[in-house]
Amino acid sequence: MIRDARQLDGVLDLSGAAAHAEPVRMDQASFRIFYEKTAPSLRAYIHKSCGSIDLADDILQGAFLRFLRTAPQLTNEAAMRSYLYRTADRLLIDDWRRRKREQRWSLEMLFHKEPVSRRDDDDEMSQAFRQLKPQQRRLLWLAYVEGMDHREVAAAAGVREKSVRVLLFRARKALAAILKRAGFRQEAV
Amino acid sequence: VKHREDHSEERIAAWMRSLADQDRANALPDPDVLWMQAQISTREAAAERALSRRVVGETAATTLAAAVVAWAVFNWPKLQALLVDIHSLSQTANPWPLTIVSFVGALLAAGLTFAIYPLLTRD
Numbered sequence: 276m277i278r279d280a281r282q283l284d285g286v287l288d289l290s291g292a293a294a295h296a297e298p299v300r301m302d303q304a305s306f307r308i309f310y311e312k313t314a315p316s317l318r319a320y321i322h323k324s325c326g327s328i329d330l331a332d333d334i335l336q337g338a339f340l341r342f343l344r345t346a347p348q349l350t351n352e353a354a355m356r357s358y359l360y361r362t363a364d365r366l367l368i369d370d371w372r373r374r375k376r377e378q379r380w381s382l383e384m385l386f387h388k389e390p391v392s393r394r395d396d397d398d399e400m401s402q403a404f405r406q407l408k409p410q411q412r413r414l415l416w417l418a419y420v421e422g423m424d425h426r427e428v429a430a431a432a433g434v435r436e437k438s439v440r441v442l443l444f445r446a447r448k449a450l451a452a453i454l455k456r457a458g459f460r461q462e463a464v
Numbered sequence: 465v466k467h468r469e470d471h472s473e474e475r476i477a478a479w480m481r482s483l484a485d486q487d488r489a490n491a492l493p494d495p496d497v498l499w500m501q502a503q504i505s506t507r508e509a510a511a512e513r514a515l516s517r518r519v520v521g522e523t524a525a526t527t528l529a530a531a532v533v534a535w536a537v538f539n540w541p542k543l544q545a546l547l548v549d550i551h552s553l554s555q556t557a558n559p560w561p562l563t564i565v566s567f568v569g570a571l572l573a574a575g576l577t578f579a580i581y582p583l584l585t586r587d
Binding site for chain 2: 303306307310311314315316318319320322323328332335336339340343344398400401404415416418419420447450451454
């Protein structure tokens with residue numbers, strides 16, 4: 276039985292070196308370790324993107340369920356994390372579209388009533404983060420929270436590796452401008 | 465400029481990490497429950513795939529049986545004439561054509577029975 280992340284390194288190729296290695300056979304114990312390592316920052320990303328912890332938990336579970344059904348095709352941890360982030364993004368978009376459709380046909384919209392907000396984190400930092408474009412949010416998160424290199428960011432965000440540097444620069448600039456407008460102190464940015 | 469850019473990148477990175485840390489206090493869904501849900505949904509998907517294959521087979525068998533019956537009904541005079549011819553053939557000295565025809569007929573009947581068997585044994 277695998278008990279900690281060091282043992283998991285032997286099961287999964289954490290370096291990403293074996294890109295053409297045999298697919299990983301993940302058992303329950305190795306999944307638990309992978310989950311505990313990956314889920315906190317993934318859930319934080321979803322939460323900060325959608326603003327609701329309940330929705331974030333739903334999307335996190337949906338992403339991991341899809342991952343468990345298709346993960347045997349993946350060979351290393353970086354690929355697995357990329358897959359999870361891409362899936363979470365797709366689920367976020369699906370949820371946004373579904374809610375937009377529901378709002379369009381609901382009685383509240385017919386009688387011009389404001390739809391109920393599901394957001395539970397309206398602090399300044401979260402608001403500032405949500406003002407970024409979805410792609411900028413994703414790039415900044417993958418690069419600075421997940422600590423991915425440009426190749427991994429490109430794979431996870433679905434952009435060309437050569438573009439990552441420029442896109443990250445623009446995303447940083449956009450975030451700095453948002454924080455400045457929001458009145459964050461210069462030292463914090 | 466490069467130094468200032470690096471400094472700005474560090475500050476953005478630090479801000480991003482502090483943003484991510486805000487969420488640490490919230491408990492995560494149980495990974496063991498997720499694992500079980502995934503196992504159940506994988507089995508359900510496999511069962512659904514098997515069921516859909518069976519439904520396709522049964523639909524094909526039903527269509528085939530219905531087509532044969534419809535053909536027999538609409539071509540009954542021709543079929544009757546054929547049967548009479550076969551009967552008259554049996555009266556001739558050489559019984560081989562009748563043997564071949566009856567063998568092919570038996571094969572067709574067996575195939576049809578095999579095709580519609582799932583329908584007959586369905587609960």
